[in-house]
Amino acid sequence: MNTFASGLSSAARQQLESRAYAKATLRLLPFLFLCYVAAYLDRVNVGFAKLQMLSDLQFSETVYGLGAGIFFIGYFLFEVPSNLLMHKVGARVWIARIMLTWAVISAASLFVRTPTQFYIVRFLLGVAEAGFFPGIVLYLTYWFPAARRSRMNALFMIGIPVAGVLGGPLSGWILAAFDGRDGWASWQWLFLIEAVPSFVLGVITLFYLPNSIRAANWLTNEERAVLEKNIELDQAGKGHASVASVFGNGRVWLMAGIYFCCMMGLYGISFYLPTLIKASGVKNALDVGLLTAIPYACAVFSMLFVAKSADRNGERRWHFAVASFASALGLYFSTVFASNVPLAMLALSVGAAGMLATMPVFWAWPSAILAGGSAAAAIGMINSIGNLAGFVSPSIIGWMKDVTHSTNAGMYCVAAAMALGAVLALLQPKEIVNGQAKRGA
Template sequence: MNTLTSGLASAQRQQLESRAYAKATLRLLPFLFLCYVAAYLDRVNVGFAKLQMLSDLQFSETVYGLGAGIFFIGYFFFEVPSNLLMHRVGARRWIARIMLTWAVISAASLFVKTPTQFYIVRFLLGVAEAGFFPGIVLYLTYWFPAARRSRMNALFMIGIPVAGVLGGPLSGWILAAFDGRDGWASWQWLFFIEALPSFVLGVITLFYLPNSIRAATWLSNEERAVLEENIAQEQAGKGHASVASVFSNGRVWLMALIYFCCMMGLYGISFYLPTLIKASGVKSALDVGLLTAIPYACAVFSMLFVAKSADRRGERRWHFAIASLAAALGLYLSTVFGHNVPLAMLALSVGAAGMLATMPVFWAWPSAILAGGSAAAAIGMINSIGNLAGFVSPTIIGWMKDVTHSTNAGMYCVAAAMVLGAALSLLQPKEIVNG
């Protein structure tokens, strides 16, 4: 036990620990949350650009689906190397690098003229962003033990639905207000304006984000000591396998498959929510943008509630499975009520709330098994394989829409994937993932 904390009475230690975690949460999570809002907005704003971009550039639904999804091919190949580099060089410089490069490439999307250019920009955006999400998941394991991790993950990951709550109305307003200004189409302004927050936050990251507990000058010596001690005790009980062995670990591959199913739902919603709402009978781009905020607002509450419940009860498998089944039901019902705006919005809200509630619970699993460089590799591998669904999901939906002139068949595939993910999650050993 650390000499700075070994002489403290239990009550004093708990008070010191509570104060230290409160400081760390307040200092880190709001900033990381803002970064993820910016990141996710840049990743999926193509779903709003699509409403006008396709007609301007004469792109088919198949071209859009392939371009939206090819982001994840670049993401896949660079994910694990990126996470290993972050573990080696530190979060501050690496996260800043990621944010600055993706901001520049996202803004460059406004110059796209041909399908080939669209594919190239989306691929490069995936390369640039690779490592951000799993890097932050790994970074949080440096600070918070397993008993707090679902809640911390949730505070970071609500950046996804908040990006939808803020990004929907913002994107709809840009499309309505900027069309033709200074010779640019509204979708070009959309890419440019929404890249600016990422660039600014990337610069701030260089000065704001500490690499580790030891580098946190805003904690006292005693506070740093108790946080480091908690992490050290937890890491001591985990496997420190070689990076290479991670790729032959059956549990890691099972997690990757479960996460793939989860991401089928996320990107089915993210890339096609504006299209689904428009198909239900909403015509105005601004109204579509405002209505997309509703499912994401529901997801903010579901993520926080499910994560808190999972940590409090020490149970994660059934929390994940039930949320995943709710997502599948919501996506299915969105096709049944596809031409009834209120019922379609209710179904999409259930789908988004269930889907996004799975994420903070899921990401408490990998760090419960491995530590150090092996954890970095496992988190990167799981995220890269899982995010291939970001290629598969929009590609399938886009192709099926061209063939059937409806998104229904694509939504059925996505809902089926969520059901499969729920079933596979129950194969996880409860004594490990619930710990």
């Protein structure tokens, strides 16, 4: 089939390629995006449950911060094995398994009564979800070459801010409308209702998601050939190191450090945005939910704009660094204007938009260095180490709030981490980070 594709004229091949990528994008990205919306909603809805759960169960801020963060211990331990298993058994079955198990465990959060139960459920939720995000990042490398990858990553990863745009008002409405219904508290209804989409999408995944280009029966033979040829060319020249050697690769560790800084910002925002908005003077749960949609809506546009610009210009380091530093400034000024709702929302919007704009650009880096099983291990390792920030960030903020009765000190730490990430990104060799992007820009 590849012989057919390579025998076409340049214009005919370009037309065939455009049609094939349009089909692949329309078939895969909307569905993967919906899955990520559901996943992220189940991961962070504890931030809304917190508004009533803590008083109902008499949990301290420290208990909440530890419980919110312990999710990432399970996530860390099982991330790399999960990604390697997906590479072996295929995305269709493995992604469906992840979604179905996390939906059940997320719903089970409604039965929590003690801190220990809270910790156990959050840990198990991390174990269940481990591998979903890096699995999809890896899966996209099977379909799209490096020159297209920032944009494809962005179309998938805008699931994070869209989950905030939709999830904030939805969570606020559930808390306001379901309190006391059938003897359950509103936070219990929150966990149950928001687990349903993940379960439904997990079942659909078993029938919808092809494991590879070759398995996509909605492409013609010619379209499959041209996509496979592009991936073959994209993989040429990349390292196929052993999985074990990935853990001794200094460049991979540097990327893990950069991603850790990013995740400090993401989870500082995700787990505490409702709290920060409430502290600015907004008391009604539905109003808090509606206002949380604003920073995430800004992030949708920033992610798409920065990713498109990075691919078009063949430049990723400065795109990442500028977005990361802008996020640090936004998070810092959110504390300066903490008692002023409009200015606090503006600062939080800049913080969220900058932070989330770094992600699709960043995830084009690891696949520019490695391929195959080593890429699966590297992506899993970077994501698992980076997501340890999901344990560190809420734990620090929760502990500092108990000590100082303010989230300001914790947010200063998060802002400093984002600034450090910008500096570390500029230490990456531009020939590696930008090389493949420039080749196909």
